[in-house]
Amino acid sequence: MNNPPQWSLPLLALCAVLALAGCDTSELQPWHTDILEHEYSSDTAGEIDNLEDYLRLESAVFTEMEQRIYAHAATGPAQALERYSRGSFADPELRQPNWNRTFMLDHDAPQAAVLLLHGMSDSPYSLRALGQALQQRGFAVLGLRMPGHGTIPSGLLDLRWQDMAAVVRLGMQYLAQRTPDKPLYIIGYSTGAALALDYVLDNAGAGETATAQPAVSRLVLISPAIGVSPAAALAKWSRRLAELPGLERLAWLDIEPEFDPYKYNSFATNAAEQVYELTQSVGHRLANRAPTAPPLPPMLILKSTVDATVSNNAVVDRLLMKLPPERDELVVFDINRVAANHSLLVKDPGPFTARMIADQQLPFTFTLVTNSNANSRAVAAYTKAPYAAGHSRTEYLGLNWPAGVFSLSHVALPFPANDALYGQRRPERSRQIFLGQQAMQGERGVLKIPGDFLLRLRHNPFYEYQKERVLQWLQ
Numbered sequence: 001m002n003n004p005p006q007w008s009l010p011l012l013a014l015c016a017v018l019a020l021a022g023c024d025t026s027e028l029q030p031w032h033t034d035i036l037e038h039e040y041s042s043d044t045a046g047e048i049d050n051l052e053d054y055l056r057l058e059s060a061v062f063t064e065m066e067q068r069i070y071a072h073a074a075t076g077p078a079q080a081l082e083r084y085s086r087g088s089f090a091d092p093e094l095r096q097p098n099w100n101r102t103f104m105l106d107h108d109a110p111q112a113a114v115l116l117l118h119g120m121s122d123s124p125y126s127l128r129a130l131g132q133a134l135q136q137r138g139f140a141v142l143g144l145r146m147p148g149h150g151t152i153p154s155g156l157l158d159l160r161w162q163d164m165a166a167v168v169r170l171g172m173q174y175l176a177q178r179t180p181d182k183p184l185y186i187i188g189y190s191t192g193a194a195l196a197l198d199y200v201l202d203n204a205g206a207g208e209t210a211t212a213q214p215a216v217s218r219l220v221l222i223s224p225a226i227g228v229s230p231a232a233a234l235a236k237w238s239r240r241l242a243e244l245p246g247l248e249r250l251a252w253l254d255i256e257p258e259f260d261p262y263k264y265n266s267f268a269t270n271a272a273e274q275v276y277e278l279t280q281s282v283g284h285r286l287a288n289r290a291p292t293a294p295p296l297p298p299m300l301i302l303k304s305t306v307d308a309t310v311s312n313n314a315v316v317d318r319l320l321m322k323l324p325p326e327r328d329e330l331v332v333f334d335i336n337r338v339a340a341n342h343s344l345l346v347k348d349p350g351p352f353t354a355r356m357i358a359d360q361q362l363p364f365t366f367t368l369v370t371n372s373n374a375n376s377r378a379v380a381a382y383t384k385a386p387y388a389a390g391h392s393r394t395e396y397l398g399l400n401w402p403a404g405v406f407s408l409s410h411v412a413l414p415f416p417a418n419d420a421l422y423g424q425r426r427p428e429r430s431r432q433i434f435l436g437q438q439a440m441q442g443e444r445g446v447l448k449i450p451g452d453f454l455l456r457l458r459h460n461p462f463y464e465y466q467k468e469r470v471l472q473w474l475q
Helices: 008-023 051-068 124-136 161-178 191-206 230-241 269-287 312-322 350-358 451-455 463-474
Strands: 103-105 112-117 139-144 184-189 218-222 252-254 299-304 329-333 365-371 378-384 393-400
Touching: 051 161, 103 124, 112 124, 112 161, 112 191, 124 139, 124 184, 124 463, 139 161, 161 184, 161 191, 161 269, 184 191, 191 218, 191 269, 218 463, 230 269, 252 269, 269 312, 299 312, 299 463, 312 329, 312 350, 329 350, 329 463, 350 365, 350 378, 393 463
Parallel strands: 112 139, 112 184, 184 218, 218 299, 299 329, 329 365
Antiparallel strands: 103 139, 365 378, 378 393
């Protein structure tokens, strides 16, 4: 049988995209189509050269959103679950401060400073809980809002990853000035982890030149976007087709109701393109680093073994294997081996964890958080030293898999089980929408909420263990 020509697969993919566009009946709302003019971009970068200027621009863009979106949105019982309806259960202003905005958690005598970088389509809320824990332990913490985020989904239409990288530099400069002679750390979640790597790679390449930025002492990467689906490379073609009349919906991979106060449910095609381009840039620089290049900061990486967004193997092969030996650690959370029926698994992550335990060539520490035995929901952490042939330390955590939970997810790791929005139980007397562990059943197609939204775990049952690992790493 002859192999198909190289152009056939992209053509078939394009046809599929066009067919799906024709079937999509989701209506574009003002928050999908209106562009906020005050948002930071490369066009305004020359005028914004410090964080104070960026925050003034951020205030302007929130004021513009209020005038152009909220002022014209309907209110009342019919809009009770709509994010862009003032006074609704999903209104971000119900909770103060509004965690969609950049926040600073100060300390009177900080031992160090930490920059928090959220993921694509997220907001600073993603790392809020960790930031508050760090502040309590003596850190000054800056949670940055990335351009295009925390406002309306259309902010993702024209966003460039270089815009986000520029704001990271502003944040680091601010912390260096605010906490002189103190260590500086970055914690990045998902795309924020890739931005953290972009920063340290640029800094290592700059050496002692005038372009060098404040140095990072250590990194924490949570669900890091190191490798994403190759299909993301097609996003740029879909985005270009969206410029044609009648194909505007191709600018969106997902058009969903907006009921999450701190995260967009709709996802722009351009956002996928920017994540892909960023990971390609980071991967290329990691692969081509000279042996004599300055070492990157030590890294603690935390990840679920099952992740529908980013790749496990990329974290190991494209990142950790490129770093100096015996400095870094990978902590992975396994599936619940008691609850997950192997015959129903699409792909068991067992081969990946088996490789991590058995491979004697791995130059980093590896910790697997999994069931303590085949019949118990209790979990333990099994730690293997660099270049070892098996685990050498076992720590029983005193934690259990919750009933009905078969795994973590890409989005679960940063959020504690008591999170008021995504947690295990709805807080008492709360007026805000609750999007955590749900127990809703009925016929499909009845609710506007996608089925995978209800299925996906959005908090980390082992968050307390993870939090302590992060605090130990930075102290």
